[in-house]
Amino acid sequence: MTAPSAAHGLLICVSGPSGVGKGTIIREVLRRRPGMAHSISVTTRSPRPGEQHGVDYYFSDRESFRRMLEAGEILEHDIYCDHFYGTPLKPLQQLVAAGTDVLLDITVPGSLAVMENYPDCVTLCLLPPSLTELERRLSKRGTETAEVMQKRLAKAREEVNMASCFQYVVVNDDLAETARQILAIIDAEHCRYARLAGIEETILAR
């Protein structure tokens, strides 16, 4: 007999300072649990060679993006290099309604917007083991000048300080351990009474 369980999937915001390793962790979590999905952003920039609509991004023109925004179909958005990037609500709602858990790779300010528009989401802040380690990870990425690097680090420091806005904090020290902890958080959230309200009546009726 199958145990009763929440029919709906969860939306899990995986956030944290730039450089903490959100993308790598999300790929590892999805590799360990292939039944999960990740949210695909909608963007007004043009596809690059090899990029596929609905796989890498949903590609949209500015007018359609604006209409989606006005219709409340964008959970959160940002502008980068004169292009819009946003999290579309509809594909997410479809996945969640079908019982799929969806991971969202998202900035700290983006997370705060999602919390407002989707209060049922699970919010998780990845933190580096130390500021020194974050500096090392940020500097590995590119060939920025010392000045740019200092700005990025100052921003990352601010983002670490936003940890208290999140339900969960995971220190991303070891890839396997971090993925394990995130999966534990997802499994635990599925067991929260608030997400299973009424389960006792179902059980008593059997």
Next chain:
Amino acid sequence: MTAPSAAHGLLICVSGPSGVGKGTIIREVLRRRPGMAHSISVTTRSPRPGEQHGVDYYFSDRESFRRMLEAGEILEHDIYCDHFYGTPLKPLQQLVAAGTDVLLDITVPGSLAVMENYPDCVTLCLLPPSLTELERRLSKRGTETAEVMQKRLAKAREEVNMASCFQYVVVNDDLAETARQILAIIDAEHCRYARLAGIEETILAR
């Protein structure tokens, strides 16, 4: 480098209706994670042959028990066959302060008392997959009359209906899966920001 983590252990109330299998599940969780502990009750009844003080129970006389109650050193207690049974606070506090997670095998009313006296605890209600299955598990236990059985089942039904008082609900359908879910809940609770408050300052100072 060791990731920062909550220094304190958790107190986890594992509750649910009589017959749901609390004891079996707790043994399985402890088998899988030997670093955890379970709370040992204090009782005023005499030791039975083979029972050891501090292993099976803390054995106490009524006068000492009364003094512990008055001093607020008993988290919750009950009377059964004219003897007191209670959960002593001090051994629990010592374990938790040393970073050990402690499981508490406890009735539904007992859990409610613990929530009042130890608000930081994690509360978890085990539920049977169905009332029919609970009836089967209850009847396997002994050779009660149909009348006694009906009383026990009516009480169990009331206890299932208390599920909404708990933070988490786990349907105990399969021993391994239930143990896995309880361990996920414990791991997730260790990641709650509320239990890690101030971690961001520690990280930024490194």
